[in-house]
Amino acid sequence: MRALVLGGGSGGTIVANSLGAAFETTVVSPTSEHLFQPGLLYAAFKGDERRLVRDERRLLKRGVNFLQDAARRVDLLAKQVDTAGGQRLAYDQLVVATGVGADYSQIPGLPEVAAEVGNYHSTVDSARRLWRTLNAFAGGTIALGQATPICKCPPSPLEGILLTDELLRARGIRDKCRLVFFTPYPRAYPAEPMSRIVEPILKERGIEVFTFFDLDRIDPGTRTLTSIEGDVIECDLPIVVPAFVGADIVYEPAETLDASSFVVTDPRTLRIKGVESAFAIGDGTSLSTSKSGVGAHLEAKVVAKTLNGTPAVFGGRTHCPFDVGGGRATFVAGTYDTPVVPSPPTRLKHLMKMAFARVYWASLRGLLDPVLDVYFRLTDPARATRSGSRELS
Ligand SMILES: Cc1cc2nc3c(=O)[nH]c(=O)nc-3n(C[C@H](O)[C@H](O)[C@H](O)COP(=O)(O)OP(=O)(O)OC[C@H]3O[C@@H](n4cnc5c(N)ncnc54)[C@H](O)[C@@H]3O)c2cc1C
Numbered sequence: 001m002r003a004l005v006l007g008g009g010s011g012g013t014i015v016a017n018s019l020g021a022a023f024e025t026t027v028v029s030p031t032s033e034h035l036f037q038p039g040l041l042y043a044a045f046k047g048d049e050r051r052l053v054r055d056e057r058r059l060l061k062r063g064v065n066f067l068q069d070a071a072r073r074v075d076l077l078a079k080q081v082d083t084a085g086g087q088r089l090a091y092d093q094l095v096v097a098t099g100v101g102a103d104y105s106q107i108p109g110l111p112e113v114a115a116e117v118g119n120y121h122s123t124v125d126s127a128r129r130l131w132r133t134l135n136a137f138a139g140g141t142i143a144l145g146q147a148t149p150i151c152k153c154p155p156s157p158l159e160g161i162l163l164t165d166e167l168l169r170a171r172g173i174r175d176k177c178r179l180v181f182f183t184p185y186p187r188a189y190p191a192e193p194m195s196r197i198v199e200p201i202l203k204e205r206g207i208e209v210f211t212f213f214d215l216d217r218i219d220p221g222t223r224t225l226t227s228i229e230g231d232v233i234e235c236d237l238p239i240v241v242p243a244f245v246g247a248d249i250v251y252e253p254a255e256t257l258d259a260s261s262f263v264v265t266d267p268r269t270l271r272i273k274g275v276e277s278a279f280a281i282g283d284g285t286s287l288s289t290s291k292s293g294v295g296a297h298l299e300a301k302v303v304a305k306t307l308n309g310t311p312a313v314f315g316g317r318t319h320c321p322f323d324v325g326g327g328r329a330t331f332v333a334g335t336y337d338t339p340v341v342p343s344p345p346t347r348l349k350h351l352m353k354m355a356f357a358r359v360y361w362a363s364l365r366g367l368l369d370p371v372l373d374v375y376f377r378l379t380d381p382a383r384a385t386r387s388g389s390r391e392l393s
Helices: 010-018 039-046 110-117 124-136 156-170 192-204 293-307 347-364 369-378 381-387
Strands: 002-006 024-029 033-035 053-055 065-068 071-075 080-083 088-090 093-096 100-103 140-146 177-182 207-210 215-219 224-227 232-234 237-241 243-246 250-252 278-280 318-325 328-334
Touching (some): 010 024, 010 093, 039 156, 093 293, 110 124, 124 237, 140 156, 156 177, 156 207, 156 237, 156 318, 192 207, 192 328, 215 237, 293 318, 293 369, 328 347
Parallel strands (some): 002 024, 024 065, 071 250, 140 177, 140 237, 177 207
Antiparallel strands (some): 033 053, 080 088, 100 243, 215 224, 318 328
C-alpha cells in the first residue's frame, strides 16, 4: 500500500514515522531542512540559534522515502499528485501536512517593514534580522502584534512583546522605550481564562494593550499602523506577525480549499472533507484548534492509528507552551469540548518548554511516545474541569 505524505514538517514527519510496515511511505517536501519553528522566538529575542535546523532525511525512520520536491496539483479523485519537478505520484492513502506560510501581501506596507525589521514567523534569516534590529534599537515606541486573527502558535505574539520587554531591560534601556501590544481580539489573549492570567503581567511590565486593532495598512516611511476602523498607532519599530495562508497547491475538487487555502478537514476523523483515502493534519487544515506543533503531533498520531487499522478520532486537544518572560511559562490547554483551562505561569513549566526544544527531534521519531501519552493524559483539561479545580497546575 502506497502512503504519500505531503510536507516534511512536524506533522508530516511524525505521521510518516508512525505508519506500519504495511505501507511503502514517501514524504514529499520542497526542502530537506527541517526547521524547529518554536526556536525562531529565541533566535529573534535572545540571539539563540541552537537546535534550529536538521536534515529531514535523518529524521525519517529507515524505510521511509524522501523526495525533495513540491506538490503543485493534488487530484483527490484520480489519487495522484503532480509535483513542481514534473513527477506524477500515485497513492493509495494521502496525508497532507503542508503547513502555512506568511502572506505579507495582505497588509500594504508590511512587505517593506518585514524586509527591513525582520520577524519571527518565517525564516531563520528573518529572525536573525529582528535580533539585530532589536539590539540596534536605542529608544522609542515598539508596537508588536498580529496582522490577522489566525496566527501560527497563538501565544507567540504575546511571547514576542514579553521577551522584547525582557531584552530591553537586560540592555538597560527599558525606561527609554514604550511598548505597545496590538491585537484584533477584544482582550490580550483570545481565550478569556488565559487573558485573565496574562493581563496583570502586561500591566506590571508597563506594556500597553490596544484591543480590536484590525491592522489595515502600515506606512513604512512614518511607521504608522492604521486599523480598518481608522485607529492609529505611531511607533518607531513595528514588529508584525503576518497573515498566514495554506500552501500553493491546486486541488481537484477545488472545494477542498477554503478562502485562506486551508484544506477543509473533518474535525474528528481528520479526513479531507468527503474523501475516504486522504487526510490533512497540522497548520494547513481548516480545523478550529490552535495552529501548533503539539496539535500537528496529536493529529499525526490519530491519522497513523487509523491507517494502521484502528480507527481513531481527534478530540481537538491543544497544549501550547507560553513563555511569559522572566524564566516563567504556562500552557494553553483545551479541547473541542473543554474550553481553555487557566494555568498559572511557573518556573517548572518554563523548564519543560526549554526541555522540549532538546527532545523535539526524538519526539518526531516516536521515541517519547510513552512519556507523552502519560503527560497528555495527566494534563487533560477535562480532568481539571472534572476534579472541580478548574485550573491546570
Ligand atoms: C515563533 C513560533 C513559535 C512556535 N512555538 C510553538 C510552541 O511552543 N509549541 C507548539 O506546539 N508549536 C509552536 N509553533 C507552531 C509550530 O511550529 C507549527 O504549528 C508546526 O510546525 C506545524 O506543523 P505542520 O506539520 O502543520 O507544518 P510545518 O511544520 O510548517 O511543515 C510544513 C511542511 O510542508 C512543506 N511544504 C510546503 N509546501 C509544500 C508543497 N507544496 N509540497 C510539499 N510540501 C510542502 C514545508 O516545506 C514544510 O516542510 C511555533 C511557531 C512559531 C513560528
